Amino acid sequence: MNPAVLLAEAAVDRNGQRVVQDVDLTVTRGSWFGVIGANGSGKTSLLRALAGRLPFAAGSCLVEDEDLSADRAGRAQRFGFSPPADALPEALRARDVLELVGGDLDAVRARLGALQAALGLAPLLDRWIGDCSAGMRQRIAIAAAFAGGHALVILDEPFNWLDPVAMFDLRETLRGMVDNGLTLVTALHDLATLATACDAGLMLADGRVAMTLDEDMLQAAARDPRAFERRTIDLLRS
Numbered sequence: 001m002n003p004a005v006l007l008a009e010a011a012v013d014r015n016g017q018r019v020v021q022d023v024d025l026t027v028t029r030g031s032w033f034g035v036i037g038a039n040g041s042g043k044t045s046l047l048r049a050l051a052g053r054l055p056f057a058a059g060s061c062l063v064e065d066e067d068l069s070a071d072r073a074g075r076a077q078r079f080g081f082s083p084p085a086d087a088l089p090e091a092l093r094a095r096d097v098l099e100l101v102g103g104d105l106d107a108v109r110a111r112l113g114a115l116q117a118a119l120g121l122a123p124l125l126d127r128w129i130g131d132c133s134a135g136m137r138q139r140i141a142i143a144a145a146f147a148g149g150h151a152l153v154i155l156d157e158p159f160n161w162l163d164p165v166a167m168f169d170l171r172e173t174l175r176g177m178v179d180n181g182l183t184l185v186t187a188l189h190d191l192a193t194l195a196t197a198c199d200a201g202l203m204l205a206d207g208r209v210a211m212t213l214d215e216d217m218l219q220a221a222a223r224d225p226r227a228f229e230r231r232t233i234d235l236l237r238s
Contacts, residue, residue: 002065002183004029004152004183005050010059012049012207018057019045020207027200032175032184034194034201038236044156050185051154052076063152080150082158085137088091090130094121094140104145111149118173119143119164127166131236133194134161142170155186159193171197191229195221203235210235 005027012020020042027033037043039117048054050061052068052075061069067076088097094103102108105125111117116122119139129137145153158174159167167190176195178184188194194201195218203211211232213221221228 002025002029003032003062004031004064005185006062007050007061008060010046010049010061011057012054013057014045014054018207020049020204021075023059023202023204023207023209025202025209025212027183027185030178030181031199032178032197034185034198035185035187035204036189036191036194036201036232037187037204037210038163041204043204045207046204047154047156047185047187050075051079051081053081073202078152080145080148080152080153082141082145083157084156085134085141085161088129088137088141092129093126094132094143095125095128097140097144098125098147101144102149108147110145112143114173114176115143115146118166118169135163135166138162139166151181152183153185155184157187157189159188159190191232192225194218195225195228202230205235 003026007023007025008227010020010023011018035043035046045054049056050160052072055072056069060067063075063078099105100161101109119142121139121143124132124136124140142155142158158170160228171193174184198218199215200218201213202209
């Protein structure tokens with residue numbers, strides 16, 4: 001099966017400094033791919049480049065068999081991508097944000113499906129962003145990533161600022177959407193989600209791939225999460 005996303009020797013520069021170097025990754029269609037790493041490891045820069053918010057400085061990027069390495073606008077059109085929750089405009093309501101991304105609100109809500117309930121979205125629609133807590137803003141930002149109905153979605157640490165119930169409901173709903181054909185790429189800090197929900201992934205350290213995680217490795221991690229956590233933390237420390 002042809003991959004949904006294929007990066008080879010990808011590099012990203014920020015402020016004149018190389019922050020991601022020689023990253024190879026393959027994301028299978030209809031799978032959940034997790035990217036983990038310490039703060040400053042390059043996760044956000046890599047995902048922002050993949051989503052067309054930053055250029056690739058080197059390497060190749062194929063999205064559904066099309067070379068979009070030099071086409072930031074093309075990548076941005078292919079992926080749903082959540083804006084930073086803390087950057088949402090305070091003078092807008094949640095419904096305004098969703099309509100800006102996806103058009104008619106009824107159509108947006110139809111695209112979101114079960115995600116509406118998992119995010120507790122209905123009570124937030126008429127709230128001004130400026131009156132929302134960090135967790136509320138995060139839920140709105142996640143909904144925005146899906147508002148356009150993209151089959152490929154990138155989320156940067158989506159579980160930040162969510163309470164345990166919201167985290168569980170979102171994780172279960174995303175897993176169900178992936179099982180129904182969504183291709184999802186997420187940056188994560190949560191090793192439990194990586195081990196139990198993702199199909200494959202990688203660890204970044206200092207902008208390079210420190211470990212590639214295939215399906216067999218993640219299945220083993222789900223069977224013995226403490227051993228996986230120890231191994232992962234040891235790599236992150238180093």
